[in-house]
Amino acid sequence: MPDTRPVLYIVGGGLAGISAAEVLSRGEGRPRRVVLLEARPRLGGRTSSYRENHDGQMHDTGQHLFMDAYTSTRSLLRTLGTEACLAFLDPLSLYMMDRNEKLSFLELPLHNGRLGLLSGILMFPGLSVLSRLSMLKIGRALPKRESSVDHMDARTFLRNNGQTAEAIEKFWELLIVSATNLPSDQVSASLLVSVLKESLFSAGGPKTLGYNTVPLAELIGNPALEVLTGRGVEVRCQTSVSQFCIRQGRLTGMRVGKDAVTLGPEDHVVVAVPPWSFEALFPSTEMNDPLIQNIVRLSRPSPILSVHLWFKDPVPVPMITGFSESEMHWVFNRDFMMGRAFPAVHPDRQLADFSYSGPLGDFYPGKMLSVVVSGASGCLDANDEELIGRALKTVLRLSPGTPAGNLSFARVIRERFATPIFPPGQGMWRPPAHSFLDNLWIAGDMQDTGLPATMEGAVRSGVQAAVEIERRLERRSGDDRKYLVEKKGMP
C-alpha cells in the first residue's frame, strides 16, 4: 500500500540537516515521513574526513575545535552516542608564538571561574602588563545586545574599548580569525561579542575548548546515518535537489535526483544547504525576493587551508600552538590529539632557540601535524610545494632541531567554501528559520543565530527550524481538531 503520510523533506545532510532530522524523527509511530536528501555520498557536510593513501588512516579534512559552550552540538553528539569522543582542555592551555619567536604559555584554570580567567590573563607572559590589564576590561565592555555593534568591525570595537595595539596584534587577531574565519577588520563586531559571551565571559563562568579524538566522520556523519535510519528516517545520499517549483506562496514541487517530486499540502521542506548552494535551487522569477538577495550577499565564502605533514621521526611540539602576526595560524599535534603516543623526545635542545616561558614536558612527540590558516584567501593561489614549505617552516619555528629531510609526506587541503562571511551589517541579511514560502524552512550556519558560522550555529539552526515546523504542525492538528469538534461535534 502506498505510504500516504505527509513528508518532511530535509535538503542537505550537514550538521544543520542532521539536527533537523534528529528532532523531527523523535518519538514512536510518527504520523509523518522524514526524508533527508544529501548530494554527497555521506552525511556530515563540512565536518568531513577522508582516507589518506599515505598511511591508510582516516583524517579530518580540516581541524575542528569545539567549545564546552556548544550545548546543542554536545546534546546531538550525546544522542549519536559519541559525546565521549570529545576531549576538553582543563585548564584551558595554549602556546602562542609571536613574530619575534617568543613562545608563551597561556593557562586559564577555568574551574576557578572568573578568578581563573583573571589570574591566567594577568600571568600571561606573551603581553605587556598594560595589554593584559586592557584585556581584562573587555568583559565589562560587552553590550547587552550584540546587534548594537553589528554596524562596526571587530577591530574598531576592540580599539574603541581600550585594547592596546599589542593586545590586538598578538592576541585578539588570532582569536577572531580562528573563531570567525575573517580578519578582525572585516568581520562584524557582533560576532566577537557573541563568541566572548559564550566563551571567556559567559554568564555561567568562562568556558574551555575541546577537540575530537576520533575522525569527524566517526563522530558525526556515520553515527548520524545509523541513528536516523534506525528511527525510520529515509536517508538518500548522492541525491541532489534542484529546480524548486513555487505557486501561490508555497513550494509545490522539486527535482530530487532525476525524479520530479510533487509536494502535498501537508509536506514541508527544510533547506539546510550553505548560502552558495541556495540560490541555484530557485527559479529566476524568485530572484527579486529580499530573502534570496540577502542570502546571495552571504554567499561569498571564506576559505580555510590545512597542510597535513607526516614526519619519519616524531617531532616534539605542544598539542596546540597559535602563531600571532603570522600567515600560518596554528600547528596541531594530530597524533597527540588522537591519542597516538610515541616514545618521548625531549625538546630541551631546542628551547635555547627561542625565548620560552612555559612548563617543560608539554612538547609531545608527533609524526602527523596539521598546520592551519583561517581566512586563507591570501594564500590559496600559492602552489602545493610553496605551501608545504611555509607550513614546514612554521613547524621548524617550534622545533628548530628537526632536519628538513625528516618530512616524509604532505597533503595540502584547500577548503575554498569553508564558511560564509559575516561582515558588519550581516545581522540584516542572515535568514530566520521560516522563509517567504509557507512550507519552506531554512537551516544552516548562515541562519540568524547570532553566532559565527560554526558547528554550534549549524546545529542550533537545524533544531530551530525543526521546532518551528513541529509548532506549526501541532497548531494545524489543533486547528483541525477544533474544526472537527465545532463543525461535526467529533471529539
Ligand SMILES: Cc1cc2nc3c(=O)[nH]c(=O)nc-3n(C[C@H](O)[C@H](O)[C@H](O)COP(=O)(O)OP(=O)(O)OC[C@H]3O[C@@H](n4cnc5c(N)ncnc54)[C@H](O)[C@@H]3O)c2cc1C
Ligand atoms: C576546514 C574547516 C574548519 C572548521 N573549523 C571549525 C571549528 O573549529 N569550529 C566550528 O564550530 N566550526 C568550524 N567549521 C565550520 C563548520 O564546519 C560549519 O559551520 C558547519 O559544519 C556547517 O554545517 P551546515 O550543516 O550548515 O552546512 P554543511 O556542512 O555545508 O552541510 C550542507 C550539506 O548540504 C549538501 N547540499 C548542498 N546542496 C545540496 C543540494 N542541492 N541537494 C542536496 N544536498 C545539498 C552539501 O553536500 C552538504 O553536505 C569549519 C569548517 C571548515 C570547512
